Amino acid sequence: ACGRAAAMTRRGRRLGVKEDVNALAAAAVASVAVCQGDRTLLEASRQYCETVTGNLRDDWDWPPEVRDVNLPLLREVRGNIYVRYNDKLTSLKMNSLEHVGGGDSSLTGNKNLATLSMNSLETVGGNLYVTDNDNLATLTMNNLKDVLRDIRVTDNPSLVLLTMTSLRSVNYIAVGPTNPFVCNLGDRFDC
Numbered sequence: 001a002c003g004r005a006a007a008m009t010r011r012g013r014r015l016g017v018k019e020d021v022n023a024l025a026a027a028a029v030a031s032v033a034v035c036q037g038d039r040t041l042l043e044a045s046r047q048y049c050e051t052v053t054g055n056l057r058d059d060w061d062w063p064p065e066v067r068d069v070n071l072p073l074l075r076e077v078r079g080n081i082y083v084r085y086n087d088k089l090t091s092l093k094m095n096s097l098e099h100v101g102g103g104d105s106s107l108t109g110n111k112n113l114a115t116l117s118m119n120s121l122e123t124v125g126g127n128l129y130v131t132d133n134d135n136l137a138t139l140t141m142n143n144l145k146d147v148l149r150d151i152r153v154t155d156n157p158s159l160v161l162l163t164m165t166s167l168r169s170v171n172y173i174a175v176g177p178t179n180p181f182v183c184n185l186g187d188r189f190d191c
Contacts, residue, residue: 033047033048033049033050033051034049034050034051034053035047035049035051035052035053036053036054037053037054038052038054038055038056038057038079039052039054039055039056039057040056040057040058040059041056041057041058041059041069041071041083041092042059042063042066042069044056044071044074045069045070045071048073049071049073049074050073050074050075050076051074051075051076051077051078052074052076052077052078052079053078053079054078054079055077055079055080055081055082056074056077056079056080056081056082057080057081057082057083058082058083058084058086058089066088066089067088067089067090067091067112068089068090068091068092068093069089069091069092069093070091070093071093071094071096071097072093072095072096073096074094074096074097075096075097075098075099075120076097076098076099076100076101077097077099077100077101077102078101078102079101079102079103080100080102080103080104080105080106080126081100081104081105081106081107082104082106083106083107083108083110084106084107084108084109084110085108085109085110086110086113087110087111087112088112089110089112089113090112090113090114090115090135091113091114091115091116092107092113092115092116092117093115093117093118094117094118094121095117095118095119095120096120097118097120097121098120098121098122098123098143099121099122099123099125100121100123100124100125100126101123101125102125102126103125103126103127104124104126104127104128104129104149105124105126105127105128105129106127106129107129107130107131107133108129108130108131108132108133109131109132109133110133110136111133111134111135112134112135113133113135113136114135114136114137114138114158115136115137115138116130116133116136116138116139116140117138117140118140118141118144119140119141119142119143120143121141121143121144122143122144122145122146122166123144123145123146123147123148124144124146124147124148125148126147126148126149127147127149127150127151127152128144128147128150128151128152129152130152130153130156131152131153131154131155131156132154132155132156133156134156134157134158135158136156136158136159137158137159137160137161138159138160138161138162139153139156139159139161139162139163140161140163141163141164142163142164142165142166143166144164144166144167145166145167145168145169146168146169146170147167147169147170147171148171149170149171149172150170150171150172150173150174151164151170151172151173151174151175152173152174153174153175153176154174154175154176162175162185164185164186165185165186166186167185167186167188167189168186168188170189173185173189
C-alpha cells in the first residue's frame with residue numbers, strides 16, 4: 001500500500017476511517033517497547049517506551065511548545081535519569097515508573113517545574129536529587145521504598161508538599177531549606 005494506508009478489515013468487511021484510526025492506536029499501545037540505549041523524555045514518549053535500557057534525559061533542543069511531559073507507559077530506567085536546567089518544563093509525570101536501576105535520578109535547576117509525580121516509583125539504584133527547582137510545589141513518590149544511596153530534596157523554595165510514605169531504606173536524607181511545608185517520609189524517617 002504505497003502512499004496510502006492499506007484498508008484494515010474485520011470479518012471480511014472494510015473498516016471506516018475512524019475504525020482504522022482506533023485500530024492503529026490500539027496497535028501502537030500494544031507495541032510498548034523496550035528502548036535500547038539512551039532516550040530523551042520526548043523520544044521515550046513518542047516511542048512508547050516501557051523500559052529504557054540506558055539513561056533518560058531531557059532534550060538539549062527542547063521544543064518551545066512542550067511544557068508538560070507525561071510518560072504513562074514507562075516502568076523502568078536501567079541507567080540514570082537526568083532532567084536538568086530545562087526552563088520550559090512545567091510538569092513531569094512518570095506515574096508507572098517503578099525502578100531506576102543503574103544509578104542516579106537528578107531533577108535539578110528546572111526553574112518552571114511545578115509538579116513532579118512518580119507515584120509508582122519503588123527503587124532507585126543510586127542517589128535521588130530533586131534540587132533547585134524554583135517553582136516545584138508538589139513532589140509525590142508514595143511507593144518509594146528503597147534508595148541505595150542518598151535522597152536530597154533541597155532548595156525548592158515553592159515546595160509545599162513532599163510525600164514518600166513507604167520509604168524504608170536510604171543511606172542519607174537531606175530535606176530543606178524551604179518555606180513551611182507538609183512533609184511525610186513514613187514512620188521510619190523525619191523531615
